Amino acid sequence: MRQALVRAxxxxxxxxxxxxxxxxxxxxxxxxxxxxxxxxGGPHAExxxxxxxxxxxxxxxxxxSTLAVTLEPCNHTGRTPxxxxxxxxxxxxxxxxxxxxPHPLVRGRGTRRLRRAGIEVVGGILEDECREHHRGxxxxxxxxxxxVILKIAATLDGRLATSAGESRWITGARARDRVHSLRxxxxxxxxxxxxxxxxxxxxxxxxxxxxxxxxxxxxxDSKLRLPRAARMVSGPDPERTWLLSSxxxxxxxxxxxxxxxARVISVRRRGAHLDLAAAFEKLANEGLTTILVEGGGVLGxxxxxxxxxxxxxxxxxxxxxxxxxxxALAELGIARLADRLELDEPRVSQLGGDLYxxxxxxxxxxxxxxxx
Numbered sequence: 038m039r040q041a042l043v044r045a046x047x048x049x050x051x052x053x054x055x056x057x058x059x060x061x062x063x064x065x066x067x068x069x070x071x072x073x074x075x076x077x078g079g080p081h082a083e084x085x086x087x088x089x090x091x092x093x094x095x096x097x098x099x100x101x102s103t104l105a106v107t108l109e110p111c112n113h114t115g116r117t118p119x120x121x122x123x124x125x126x127x128x129x130x131x132x133x134x135x136x137x138x139p140h141p142l143v144r145g146r147g148t149r150r151l152r153r154a155g156i157e158v159v160g161g162i163l164e165d166e167c168r169e170h171h172r173g174x175x176x177x178x179x180x181x182x183x184x185v186i187l188k189i190a191a192t193l194d195g196r197l198a199t200s201a202g203e204s205r206w207i208t209g210a211r212a213r214d215r216v217h218s219l220r221x222x223x224x225x226x227x228x229x230x231x232x233x234x235x236x237x238x239x240x241x242x243x244x245x246x247x248x249x250x251x252x253x254x255x256x257x258d259s260k261l262r263l264p265r266a267a268r269m270v271s272g273p274d275p276e277r278t279w280l281l282s283s284x285x286x287x288x289x290x291x292x293x294x295x296x297x298x299a300r301v302i303s304v305r306r307r308g309a310h311l312d313l314a315a316a317f318e319k320l321a322n323e324g325l326t327t328i329l330v331e332g333g334g335v336l337g338x339x340x341x342x343x344x345x346x347x348x349x350x351x352x353x354x355x356x357x358x359x360x361x362x363x364x365a366l367a368e369l370g371i372a373r374l375a376d377r378l379e380l381d382e383p384r385v386s387q388l389g390g391d392l393y394x395x396x397x398x399x400x401x402x403x404x405x406x407x408x409x
Contacts, residue, residue: 038135038163040071041105044082045170046222048073050250053224054324056138056174060086060106062099062129069094069102077324083110083120087127100128107167108174109138109160110147121150131157135167139178173224173326176347182317185345186223187330187337187398188216189365190352196362197334202235204363211389212352216331217242217249219350224325225253225279228332230262239268240331251277253325257336259283259304259311261290265297275299279323281316313343338367341378346398349380353392 038061045059052074060082062069070093072085080088083106090099110120110132124132132151137160138144151158168175173184190208191197198204206213220226220242228240233256242250254269258280265271269278275298282291284303291301302323304316320328330340340346371377380396387393 038105038107038133038167040068041082041107041135042163042166042170044071044073044086045107048075048082049170049222050220050224050252050327052076052079053326055081056108056171056326058082058106058108058171060104062086062090062102062104064098064102069098078116081111081117081120082106084117084123087123087129091127096127101130102127103131103133104129105133105135105162107135108171109134109136109143109145110151111138111140111143112146112150113142115142119147119150121147121154124151125154125156129156131159133162134158134160135162136164136171136175139175141178172347177321177326182314182321182345183224183325183328184347185317185328185330185340186219186348186350187340187346188219188350188352189337190216190354191365192354192356192358192362194357194359194362195365196358197365198363199358200361200363202363204236207356208352208354208391209389212354212391212393214244215352215388215393217244219329220252221250223252223327223329225255225320225328227255227257227328227330229336230256230258230260231335232332233258233263233267233269237268239272252329254278255281255320255325255328257281257311257313257316257332259286259306261286261294261301263294263299265293270294270297270299279320281311281319283311310339313339313345317345334364335367337365338369341366341398342369349394349396349398351394352388353394355390355392 041059041061045057048057055074058074061071070086070090072082072089074082112119112121148158176184226240240254241248261282278299280301281304282301283306304311379399381399383394383396385394
């Protein structure tokens with residue numbers, strides 16, 4: 038199962054709306070084949086692993102073998118046939134499953150189909166690790182929204198830009214490399230319109246000067262301020278730029294951006310701003326499972342106030358900018374320490390000269406009990 042997880046992580050951020058599953062076929066201590074889910078419409082992990090084993094060792098070698106898979110195999114026809122039928126036809130003897138699939142078309146049906154075929158099924162193998170890997174897919178089907186990661190790069194006194202707005206670069210090269218690694222493993226990167234207009238980012242994942250991944254770029258842009266000349270629109274794959282806007286946004290801006298290839302998604306308002314919970318529900322319906330938020334202190338605070346952040350990655354530079362600089366987070370509206378936000382068992386490390394703090398976001402309730 039650990040080898041299946043290694044395979045699964047290779048697919049992270051590249052196969053939505055499908056989960057990034059990994060699978061390994063073994064006989065005794067011998068690995069016969071391994072694979073991970075391909076891009077939407079391509080083979081799933083189980084089929085990839087079985088085909089790899091068949092090519093290397095022949096179909097007879099699969100008879101009586103064991104398949105380890107990080108998520109329960111599907112038993113329905115979507116863009117591809119049911120994985121359970123491929124497993125049954127391969128005459129696999131047993132299947133080890135990491136995590137149950139909560140998708141309404143699966144949800145135990147895959148396990149039951151395999152058992153009816155006489156295949157031994159054992160669930161819960163490294164379940165915590167498998168659920169952690171599949172947390173985005175599970176979040177969509179268990180909570181109706183993607184898994185949301187908030188990234189903040191700030192000084193020790195919690196400032197992300199000078200009073201004049203200068204922010205490049207607060208943290209060092211190793212911290213920025215880690216951000217690119219985060220981008221490489223998510224379905225989408227989300228920023229606010231202020232960040233998109235001011236910095237004109239590409240929001241791609243690069244390593245060693247080479248582009249490794251181009252996630253969906255989502256901009257919270259209620260008034261459609263993003264210009265057609267922005268790199269996210271004028272560069273390659275403008276259709277991978279999605280703008281969350283109000284229905285009251287100017288029609289001419291909407292038409293211009295859509296003509297350039299960008300996608301505009303209307304979201305209802307909640308007071309003066311977009312309803313972010315409704316926006317994330319729409320993004321889940323569009324197939325996004327994991328979102329990295331990189332945009333600004335106002336957007337980050339709004340998401341935290343709405344309990345829409347699951348995980349925080351804070352990069353702290355060993356420097357100060359003072360009270361007149363721009364804060365890493367806007368107002369959270371917390372009047373009592375009992376209601377403060379905290380990280381659950383935070384991990385702290387060092388990247389070059391910067392501190393790197395990450396963990397799950399918790400809110401402390403009135404009686405001191407923490408909830409995710």
